Amino acid sequence: MSLKCGIVGLPNVGKSTLFNALTKAGIEAANYPFCTIEPNVGIVEVPDTRMDELAKIVNPQKIQPAIVEFVDIAGLVAGASKGEGLGNQFLANIRETDAIVNVVRCFDDDNIVHVAGKVDPIADIETIGTELALADLASVEKAIIREGKKAKSGDKDAQKLVSIMERLQAHLDQGLPVRSAGLDAEELAIIKPLCLLTVKPAMYVANVAEDGFSNNPFLDALTELANKENAPVVAVCAAMEAEIADLDDADKAEFLQEMGLEEPGLNRLIRAGYDLLGLQTYFTAGVKEVRAWTIHKGDTAPQAAGVIHTDFERGFIRAQVIAFADYIALGGEAKAKEAGKMRAEGKEYVVADGDVINFLFNV
Ligand SMILES: Nc1ncnc2c1ncn2[C@@H]1O[C@H](COP(=O)(O)OP(=O)(O)OP(=O)(O)O)[C@@H](O)[C@H]1O
Numbered sequence: 001m002s003l004k005c006g007i008v009g010l011p012n013v014g015k016s017t018l019f020n021a022l023t024k025a026g027i028e029a030a031n032y033p034f035c036t037i038e039p040n041v042g043i044v045e046v047p048d049t050r051m052d053e054l055a056k057i058v059n060p061q062k063i064q065p066a067i068v069e070f071v072d073i074a075g076l077v078a079g080a081s082k083g084e085g086l087g088n089q090f091l092a093n094i095r096e097t098d099a100i101v102n103v104v105r106c107f108d109d110d111n112i113v114h115v116a117g118k119v120d121p122i123a124d125i126e127t128i129g130t131e132l133a134l135a136d137l138a139s140v141e142k143a144i145i146r147e148g149k150k151a152k153s154g155d156k157d158a159q160k161l162v163s164i165m166e167r168l169q170a171h172l173d174q175g176l177p178v179r180s181a182g183l184d185a186e187e188l189a190i191i192k193p194l195c196l197l198t199v200k201p202a203m204y205v206a207n208v209a210e211d212g213f214s215n216n217p218f219l220d221a222l223t224e225l226a227n228k229e230n231a232p233v234v235a236v237c238a239a240m241e242a243e244i245a246d247l248d249d250a251d252k253a254e255f256l257q258e259m260g261l262e263e264p265g266l267n268r269l270i271r272a273g274y275d276l277l278g279l280q281t282y283f284t285a286g287v288k289e290v291r292a293w294t295i296h297k298g299d300t301a302p303q304a305a306g307v308i309h310t311d312f313e314r315g316f317i318r319a320q321v322i323a324f325a326d327y328i329a330l331g332g333e334a335k336a337k338e339a340g341k342m343r344a345e346g347k348e349y350v351v352a353d354g355d356v357i358n359f360l361f362n363v
């Protein structure tokens with residue numbers, strides 16, 4: 001399953017620093033606006049300590065965590081929807097992502113240029129939000145013209161689309177995102193081909209100073225706004241995360257302890273992204289490989305099987321399922337089976353987070 005998060009924000013707010021920390025790709029993060037021109041894609045493993053617990057029991061040759069793709073997108077400025085800054089090219093890069101990670105500068109530093117001249121998270125978010133809404137408004141208006149002719153000649157599908165579009169037009173006109181327009185599942189399916197930007201789930205990353213996790217009015221303002229929007233906020237110090245990412249495991253543990261942190265902020269960010277998209281994990285555990293697979297919450301056993309291979313879904317017979325806690329407590333598949341904790345589940349079974357599964361199929 002491809003899960004792609006686009007990192008957006010104003011220029012010079014710390015997007016590439018964060019991306020580097022996430023991917024350790026070492027792409028250039030320099031102190032000048034528009035340092036990033038090509039989007040950079042990095043593959044990041046989803047941190048999950050349950051995999052280590054499974055591996056201790058199974059001793060596999062390989063451990064394969066779930067992954068998230070992050071795309072570092074160049075800074076967006078006011079007027080981008082009309083081609084200002086690096087303009088439409090970036091909007092196109094955002095179009096290809098599943099979710100938007102909005103990096104907001106919440107640190108003071110006179111040495112780091114802010115494109116608007118001062119640090120103001122709310123104004124920055126508004127700038128980004130307006131540009132994305134304007135870009136969507138243009139797509140919606142184009143669609144109304146295109147489909148309007150068909151609608152007039154009696155095409156029912158086109159009429160439906162146009163009526164949704166007109167609602168969205170009014171909504172976007174106020175600078176509001178499509179995700180808050182209250183569309184139902186059917187309406188969302190109808191507008192899907194338009195690839196609108198503001199329909200994507202979004203979260204905020206507050207990029208704070210090393211000592212900026214508390215008593216930080218910028219962070220407080222951002223949190224208040226995000227709460228109103230029901231959007232997650234993760235506070236990280238991107239500069240510090242970049243340092244942590246460069247350390248080897250032993251030094252990393254020591255550094256985190258010194259800072260009084262349990263884990264890198266990036267882990268919180270990756271998990272929040274996973275959650276935002278309504279994703280969860282199940283495991284396959286064999287001697288060749290212990291592997292995490294990404295599915296949607298609510299997916300059934302055949303759908304989960306389909307993530308491994310479409311044949312598994314097509315020819316699905318049943319799933320042998322052991323709950324994660326049972327697998328660990330009883331010490332593996334054989335013992336769980338002995339204890340009657342391996343369940344045979346059919347097509348209707350809704351997979352639970354952490355289930356350890358074997359699929360039986362026939363093609
Ligand atoms: N939390 C932080 N505290 C202090 N400085 C930071 C922090 N995060 C990033 N910086 C610094 O801010 C500068 C800009 O960072 P970066 O290049 O990552 O921005 P960007 O958002 O990718 O910019 P662009 O849109 O131009 O690509 C860098 O000098 C970086 O070291």
Ligand SMILES: [Mg+2]
Nearest residue numbers: 015016035036
């Ligand atoms: Mg950059």
